[in-house]
Amino acid sequence: MYKYVFGPVPSRRLGVSLGIDLVEAKTCNLNCIYCECGGNARTYSERCDYVDIEVVKEELLKALEDVTPDYITFSGSGEPTLNKSIGKLIQWVKENTPHKVAVITNSTTLNMEGVIEELKMADVIMPSLDAVSEENFLQMNRPHPTLKASDILEGLKKLSREYEGRIYLEVFITAGVNDTQEELKKFADYLKELKVDGVQLNTLARPGAVGWIKPATFERLEEIRSYFEDRGIEGVEIIKKYKRRSQLAGYSRKNESLILNMLSKRPYTLEELEGVVGKDLHKYLEILEAENKVKSVYRDEEFYVEKL
Numbered sequence: 646m647y648k649y650v651f652g653p654v655p656s657r658r659l660g661v662s663l664g665i666d667l668v669e670a671k672t673c674n675l676n677c678i679y680c681e682c683g684g685n686a687r688t689y690s691e692r693c694d695y696v697d698i699e700v701v702k703e704e705l706l707k708a709l710e711d712v713t714p715d716y717i718t719f720s721g722s723g724e725p726t727l728n729k730s731i732g733k734l735i736q737w738v739k740e741n742t743p744h745k746v747a748v749i750t751n752s753t754t755l756n757m758e759g760v761i762e763e764l765k766m767a768d769v770i771m772p773s774l775d776a777v778s779e780e781n782f783l784q785m786n787r788p789h790p791t792l793k794a795s796d797i798l799e800g801l802k803k804l805s806r807e808y809e810g811r812i813y814l815e816v817f818i819t820a821g822v823n824d825t826q827e828e829l830k831k832f833a834d835y836l837k838e839l840k841v842d843g844v845q846l847n848t849l850a851r852p853g854a855v856g857w858i859k860p861a862t863f864e865r866l867e868e869i870r871s872y873f874e875d876r877g878i879e880g881v882e883i884i885k886k887y888k889r890r891s892q893l894a895g896y897s898r899k900n901e902s903l904i905l906n907m908l909s910k911r912p913y914t915l916e917e918l919e920g921v922v923g924k925d926l927h928k929y930l931e932i933l934e935a936e937n938k939v940k941s942v943y944r945d946e947e948f949y950v951e952k953l
């Protein structure tokens with residue numbers, strides 16, 4: 646049974662990704678209103694060894710016997726850089742597998758001593774930034790009390806100065822919360838000074854941690870992209886739906902534990918799962934439902950599959 650490695654995740658940004666979760670479920674220093682993993686009971690601020698990395702290595706080598714990912718991605722249902730062994734594990738992956746490494750981070754630890762040095766062997770870092778003002782940071786991210794938006798802004802600048810790989814910054818837009826004209830101007834002023842390879846606008850694709858939030862429409866994301874571009878920010882794009890299904894098709898029941906671990910991180914839509922499981926998805930789900938391993942739920946005009 647897999648506990649830390651999950652996938653193959655059909656990532657909208659990285660193609661086929663094999664995920665590694667370096668913390669226990671929902672171990673995060675933020676409690677974002679849009680979090681697809683649901684709300685946290687508490688937030689964590691310490692960097693420590695949350696999981697046994699020798700077990701992670703064993704799981705990864707086993708999963709790589711069946712899955713050929715575009716990236717091995719440190720992400721999951723919490724903040725991966727809270728694990729203080731992340732640097733050692735990235736180095737181990739680079740030395741023991743032929744795969745590229747991506748790190749998805751909420752950016753909160755980047756200004757802490759040594760964190761950027763630990764991430765330097767990753768090929769891609771995808772940090773996120775949801776707010777520039779302290780007020781919006783509290784509203785969007787509901788952080789641990791030790792965290793400030795200004796520290797995140799400083800950490801991202803440090804990353805763009807010191808890290809030599811590619812950086813794609815994600816800005817997650819929640820309609821009516823962080824897309825006010827005032828906040829967008831602050832974003833534009835900040836992003837103009839930040840050197841990254843791309844700015845990716847994203848919005849809610851699945852239910853978040855609170856029920857009242859709304860995704861931004863595609864038209865609104867286009868307006869925001871034009872607004873940023875008019876202010877000299879380059880490489881702004883709207884994240885598109887995942888397309889490369891052929892690479893994902895053909896995974897069968899032998900990868901069930903990996904797929905169930907993926908579903909334990911967050912719900913997936915039927916469309917996404919069809920890409921992973923292939924045309925026999927419905928037959929496969931019937932079996933898993935009969936075995937009480939998953940359930941299908943209808944929410945926001947879409948069917949989602951959740952692990953039980």
Ligand code: SF4
Binds near residue numbers: 673680721
């Ligand atoms: S969205 Fe990411 S950063 Fe925010 S609470 Fe969830 S796991 Fe943490």
